[in-house]
Amino acid sequence: MHQNLPVSLFTTEQVRRLDQAVIRSGIPGIKLMKRAGYAAFQKILSYWPGKPLTVFCGSGNNGGDGYIVAALAAEGRLPVRVVQLNSPGKLHGDARTAFQYARDAGVPMVPFSDCLDLSTGVVVDAMLGTGFSGEVREPFAQAIRLINQSGLPVVALDVPSGLCANTGAANEPAVEANLTVTFIALKQGLFTGRGPALCGELVCSDLRVSEQILATEPHPACRLELDPLRATLLVPRRRDAHKGDFGHVLIIGGDHGFGGAVSMVAEAALRVGAGLVSVATRPEHVAALLGRRPELMVRGVTSGQLLLPLLARATVLVVGPGLGRSPWSEQLLQQALAAQLPMILDADALNILSEGRLAPRHLSSNWIITPHPGEAARLLGITVQDIEADRFAAVRALQKIFQCAVVLKGAGSLVCHDPGLPVGVCSGGNPGMASGGMGDILSGIVGGLVAQQLSPDKALPLAVCLHAEAADRAAADGGERGILATDLLGQLRQLVNP
Structure with a gap:
């Protein structure tokens, strides 16, 4: 759970500039470092009071934050030791000042080569920080493996070592934290890709940086929040409303053996309030x-x-779930594309387009495409690994090519509908969503909302948040493992009637 977090997300380069702006405003860097160490130490005390600390420190400012935490622990008579990944001679500037502070406080320090065991207490990761990208080198890789295998609670300072805070990518090994305390502002990579899995619970300390300084950097991404979207977009219905006011969704798909996909799309569209829902599918699926x-x-x-x-x-089309890639599939997609209606393209509709067998006559801003990483890779002509290496770049590339609203699904789904606006990041959802049919439910939600006259740029963020919250409520009812896509349907009706 992430509670009381800011909405704005920044790149690591932007946070570095903010840090420098604070220093230029008259606050010394070491004072900021001490604020960071104090914020982290207080959070550690609130979670694991009295537990001994082992602080793994690198040579940069992230290591400096760790030395401050260690010094505060020693001053508080808490058992603590520092494991040094680099010799103190490599420390410079504020990080060296922090090291001297810890040394003067009597903190025991050992080189990593002498760290023989991790058997008790809490581990603090202050090794690589936000400047990291690419491959983790030794001895950091060995230290990360030791930390992950220890079974002890792990607190990461600013960002888990091995995670790129800019993109959410991580090449193994990477620290698997229980808690991440990040500083000044939220980094966008903490919320997508490998970020959510590695961060654990995430808290943010702004280190008392002023709003005026934070406002100097335009945020390239933002967290999507359900409640403000619902309050703005799900307005009360008129008492004299009728079904024609809430649109007609036509779902096209369900090739041989895949009738369940269109069934789930259709029911999701109904549950979020579409007035009418039709399905065009193979004749053998009609009775079921x-x-x-x-x-x-x-x-x-x-x-x-x-x-x-x-x-x-029809008012809006949902094309692709269970569609297949047969001549029948291509005929239906071709007719749908020619209709020039608002349209959600998913699954095999995206796969057919990526194969180049069917070229749309035009690109339309009233489309919405909903690829998972595999479909996104095919659409862009790259690999899934390329997608996951920078999900923000991938979703922006898709939006640029198709000139429409895009959601790149996955942990930390990303929404992009305008190149000039921040990418929306959904921080809800859970691993129980890794089961068949979840994407069909999302397509149905989007179609049902567009039918109710929500534009794609409004319908898509709301749909992604509704989908994630419905899954989180289903998990709360009985756990993550074994959630079925249809378990979300009952939750959806409650969520669209706040």
Whole structure:
């Protein structure tokens, strides 16, 4: 859980500039470092009072923060030791001053080569910090493996060592923290990719940096929050409203053996309030879909031509779930693209487009595409590893190519709908969502919201947050393991009626 965090997210370069701006304003760097160490130490005391500390320190300012924590522990008569990854001779500036402070406080210090065991207390990671990217070198890699294998609680200062705070990428090994205390401002990479898994609980201390200084850097990303979105976008309905006021979603997909995908999309669209929902699918799925949800209108279609009368009645299309890649699939997608309606493109619709077998006649700002990393990689002609190496760059590249709203799904889903605006980052959700059908539920939510006259730039962030919160509530009901996509449906109805 991340509570009471700021909304704005920054790059590591921006936070470095903010740090320098604070120093230029008259606050010495060592004073900022002492504020960081104090904030971290107080948080450690609140979680693990009286526990001995082992502080792993590197040679940069992150190591300096660690030396401050160690000094404060010694002054408080708490058992503490520092494990040095670099010799003190490599310390410079404020980090060296912090080292001297810890030495004068009587903190025992040993080189990493003499660190024989980690068997008790709390480990503090102050090794690599925000300047890290790329491969973890020795002896840091060995130290990280030792920390992760210790089974002890781990607190990371500013960022877990081995995680790129700019992108959320991490090449193993990387510290697996229980708690990360980050400083001045939130770094965007803490919330996506490997960030959420490595940070554990995240808290932020602004070190009393003024709002005026923080405002000098425009934030390139922001955390998406459900409650403000709901309050703004899910307004009360008029008492004389009728189903025609809330749109008609047409879902196109469900090739042989994949009727469940369109079923889940359809029910999610209904549960978030779409007025009417139709499904165009293989004829053999019609009976099952109507049996499960009689509120649907389901039509069996054997060719793209049979789709035309259904398209004429639709407000918004959801194309791709269970669509397959057969000639039937391509015919349906081709007709959908020609309709020039607001459209959510997911799953096999994206795969067909990525294969170049079907070129859209135009790109439309009223599209929404919802790829997972594999689909995103195919659309961009790169690897999944390339996507995960910089998810922010990937989602912006997709938006630039398709000129529409994009969500890049995954841990810390990213939403981008305008190159000039911050990327939205969803910090909700849980590992229980790693099961079949979750993407279909999201597509249905988006389609249902667009049907209710929400523009893509508003519908997509709200949908992503509703999806994540529904999954979190399902996990709270019975645990993460074993959550089914359809478990989110009941939660959705409650969430859209706050």
